[in-house]
Amino acid sequence: MLQVLKNTPKLPLSSDITEAIGNVPIVRINRLSELCQNHEFYLKLESCNPGGSIKEKNALYLVQHAERIGLLNPGGTIVESSSGNFGVGLAMIGAARGYRVIVVVDAKTAPPFRRMLAAYGAEMVDVPLSAADANGSMQVARMQKAQELAQSIPGAWYPCQHRNPENPTAHEQFTAREIEQAFGGAPDVIVIGVSTAGQLGGISRFFKQRYPQTRIVGVDVAGSAIFGTPSHPYKMTGLGLSFVPPNFDATVLDAAYSVTDCLAFSVCHALARLEGLLLGASTGAIVAAALAYGTQYHSSQRMVLLNPDRGDRYLETVYNPQWLTQQGIEILSNSALTATIRALQPVPATLLRQQQPA
Numbered sequence: 001m002l003q004v005l006k007n008t009p010k011l012p013l014s015s016d017i018t019e020a021i022g023n024v025p026i027v028r029i030n031r032l033s034e035l036c037q038n039h040e041f042y043l044k045l046e047s048c049n050p051g052g053s054i055k056e057k058n059a060l061y062l063v064q065h066a067e068r069i070g071l072l073n074p075g076g077t078i079v080e081s082s083s084g085n086f087g088v089g090l091a092m093i094g095a096a097r098g099y100r101v102i103v104v105v106d107a108k109t110a111p112p113f114r115r116m117l118a119a120y121g122a123e124m125v126d127v128p129l130s131a132a133d134a135n136g137s138m139q140v141a142r143m144q145k146a147q148e149l150a151q152s153i154p155g156a157w158y159p160c161q162h163r164n165p166e167n168p169t170a171h172e173q174f175t176a177r178e179i180e181q182a183f184g185g186a187p188d189v190i191v192i193g194v195s196t197a198g199q200l201g202g203i204s205r206f207f208k209q210r211y212p213q214t215r216i217v218g219v220d221v222a223g224s225a226i227f228g229t230p231s232h233p234y235k236m237t238g239l240g241l242s243f244v245p246p247n248f249d250a251t252v253l254d255a256a257y258s259v260t261d262c263l264a265f266s267v268c269h270a271l272a273r274l275e276g277l278l279l280g281a282s283t284g285a286i287v288a289a290a291l292a293y294g295t296q297y298h299s300s301q302r303m304v305l306l307n308p309d310r311g312d313r314y315l316e317t318v319y320n321p322q323w324l325t326q327q328g329i330e331i332l333s334n335s336a337l338t339a340t341i342r343a344l345q346p347v348p349a350t351l352l353r354q355q356q357p358a
Contacts, residue, residue, distance in 0.1 A: 016096050017050050017092065017093075017096045018060050018093060018096055018097075020049075020050045021049050021050060021056045021057060021060055022049075022057070022174060022178065023178060024044065024045050024046055024047075024048040024049060024178075025045045025048055026042050026043065026044050026045065026182050026304070027042065027043050027045060027277070028040060028041065028042050028043075029041040029042070029043060029271075029275055029277075029287070030275065031274040031275060032267075032270055032271060032274050032275055032287070032291070033291050033338065033341070034338075035291050035294045035295065038294065038297075038298075038300060039294045039297070039300055039301045039302070039303060040300065040301070040302040040303065041287075041290055041291070041294070041303050041305060042187070042302070042303065042304050042305065043277065043279075043283075043287070043305050043307045044175075044178075044179065044182075044304055044305065044306055044307060045279075045307050046175075046306060046307055046308055046309070047279060047280065047283075047307050047308070047309050047310040047311075050092070051085075051088055051089055051092045052085075052088070052309055052310045052312075052313070053084075053085035053088065053089065053280075053308055053309035053310070054085070054175070054199065054306065054307075054308045054309070055084075055085035055086040055088070055089040055308070055309075056085075056089040056092065056093070057089075057170045057171065057174055057175060058086070058089075058161065058167050058170040058171065058198050059086055059089030059090045059092075059093055059159075060089070060093055060170070061166070061169060061170030061173075061174075062159045062161070062164060062166060062167065062170070063078070063090070063093050063094075063097070063099075063159075065166050065169075066157050066159065071157045072099070072157040073155060074098065075098065075099075075100075075155070076099055076100070076155040076156065076157060077099065077100040077101070077102060077150075077153050077155055077156040077157070078090050078094050078099050078100070078101045078102070078156070078157055078158075078159070079101075079102045079103075079104070079146050079149045079150040079153065079156050079157070079158045080101075080102075080103055080104070080146055080158065080159055080160070080161065081103075081104045081139070081142035081143045081145070081146040081160075081162075082103050082104070082105070082142075082161070083105060083106060083108050083109045083110075083113070083138075083142075083237055084109065084110070084113050084237050084238060084309075084313075085113075085238065085308065085309050086161050087103035087105070087113070087117055087122070088113060088116050088117060088120070090103070090122075090159070091103065091116070091117050091120035091121070091122035092120055094120070094121075094122065095120045095121055100123070101120070101121070101122040101123065102122070102123045102124075102125060102149060102153075102156075103117055103122050103123070103124055103125070104124075104125045104126075104127060104142045104143075104145045104146045104149070105117075105124050105125070105126055105127070105142070106126060106127045106129070106131075106132075106138035106141070106142055107126075107129050107138070108138060108237060109124075110237065110313065110314070110316060110317060111316060112312070112313045112314075112315070112316065113313060116313075125145065125149065127141045127142050127145050133242055135223070135231050135232060135233055135242060136233040137241075137242035139162070139241060139242050139243070140242060140243070143160065143162065146158055146160070147160075161196050161198065162196050162241070162245050162246075163245065163246050163247075165246070165247065167196055167197075167198035167201070167202075167247055168197070168198045168199075168200075168201030168202035168205065168247055169202060170198070170202060171198060171199045171201070171202030171203050171206075172201075172202035172203065172205050172206045173202070175199065175202065175203055175306075176202060176203045176205075176206035176207060177206070179203070179207075179304055180206075180210075183302070183304070185211065186207055186210070186211035186213070186214040187214065187302045187303060187304045188213075188214065188215065188301045188302045188303060189214070189215045189216075189217060189290075189293065189301055189302070189303040189304070190203060190204075190207065190214060190215075190216055190217070190303070190304045190306070191217045191219060191286055191289060191290040191293070191303060191304070191305045191306065192204075192216065192217070192218055192219065192286070192306050193218075193219050193220070193238070193239050193282045193285065193286050193306060193308055194218045194219060194220050194226055194227075194239070194248065194256075195220075195226075195238065195239050195240065195241060195245075195282075196241075196245050196247060197226075197245045197246075197247035197248040197249075198247060199306060200216070200218055200247075200248070200249075200252065200253075201247045201248075201249065201252075203216070203306075204216045204249075204252035204253075205252075208252060215254035215255070216252055216253055216254050217253070217254060217255045217256070217257070217289060217290065217293050218253045218255075218256040218257070219239070219256070219257050219259060219282075219285050219286045219289040220239055220240060220256070220257075220258055220259070220285075221234050221236040221239040221240040221258070221259060221260075221261065221264065221282075221285060222234060222258045222259060222260045222261070223236075223240065224239065224240035224241055224242075224258070225241060225242055225243055225244060226240075226241055226244055226245070226248060226355065227256050227258055227347045227351065227352055227355065228347070228351040228352060228354055228355045229258045229347060229351070234261055235261045235317070235327055235329070236261055236264060236281050236282065236285070237281060237282075238280060238281055238282035238308055238309065239281075239282045239285060244355050244356060244357045245357060246357040247357070248355070248357055250352040250353055250355050251353075253352060255293055255346045256346060256347040256352055257285075257288075257289035257292060257293070257344060257346055257347065258347055259284075259285035259288050259289055259344070261327075261329055262329050262330060262331075262332065263284070263285070263288050263332070263337075263340055263341070263344070264281055264282070264284035264285035264288060265281060265284055265318050265324070265329060265331060266284070266331050266332040266333065266337050266340075267283075267284035267285070267287050267288045267337070267341075268280075268281060268283065268284035268311065268314075268318055268319070269319070269331050269333070270333065270337060271283070271284070271287065272311065272319075277311075278310065278311035278312065278319075279307055279309070279310065279311045280307075280308055280309035280310060280311055280313060280314055280318075281314055281317075281318050282308050282309070283305075283307045283308060283309070283311075284318075286305050286306060286307070286308075287305055288341055288344065289344070290303050290305050291341045292341050292342070292344035292345075292346075293346075295341075295342055
């Protein structure tokens with residue numbers, strides 16, 4: 001270990017927190033499944049960004065873009081709708097650059113996210129549960145409230161990550177290039193969680209142009225509307241929308257998987273116990289989909305899986321036995337987990353092609 005540390009290149013000095021966002025470890029999964037002996041599964045640990053999530057990348061890029069074109073000026077206010085990581089990313093960057101940050105949240109916003117937002121000095125505005133849609137989603141109501149606030153506050157800017165056409169650019173310019181540099185080209189497969197479709201849009205645009213042989217696999221939570229599968233309530237945060245986001249383009253997907261809360265959370269527990277990786281809820285869904293996709297191939301595949309955030313934000317939910325029992329979610333392990341992953345089927349391509357952005 002000491003010899004390895006001696007040969008490690010000197011890390012660059014950062015003038016502030018925003019310059020520390022970017023290059024993160026990429027770690028191979030070895031013990032989670034027997035499929036790990038057939039294929040190479042690499043997790044790109046975006047959870048190692050300074051604020052703990054991949055959302056800091058597009059938060060920073062959108063802030064810088066707004067500054068360049070005059071939408072956000074010194075002393076201005078950032079207003080956004082978020083139940084988690086994007087709001088935290090904006091709060092972190094706002095603190096470093098001197099902006100007031102207001103985040104519209106709802107009842108599904110977990111206490112750890114609320115405490116992080118408060119610690120960074122962000123203000124929170126709650127949308128009442130009475131504003132939820134038929135499936136219990138608060139997203140549209142939150143977005144409407146954020147827009148109202150931004151219009152009523154002088155000098156306010158509403159990035160609207162769900163509908164901002166610049167959202168994918170951060171991942172095209174940074175995340176995709178980081179993958180290319182790490183692998184000396186392109187992996188066989190990249191597995192990406194789909195929410196606002198920023199990561200999917202930017203990474204697929206980069207690789208489809210330069211490495212068309214690389215396959216893109218999209219992952220969403222069961223109950224979300226994006227893939228056209230039946231909509232219903234779900235407990236996942238970080239994945240899922242009640243509408244199809246404008247940045248979503250089904251034609252870039254070579255496969256798509258809709259993963260239940262139960263399977264996603266079960267994989268999270270297995271990653272912690274078998275790989276020493278305590279990661280967020282959406283990572284469980286992404287890893288489950290990657291393993292299921294791997295069952296289709298006999299020849300070895302090299303896959304990159306995007307890990308959006310850390311698991312410590314989910315200690316009160318995903319990793320809390322009492323909460324899981326209250327939600328009626330059973331954590332699968334061993335043969336039951338293996339069988340469930342192998343039984344997971346991709347979303348029919350015909351269904352995906354019917355999906356039109358809202």
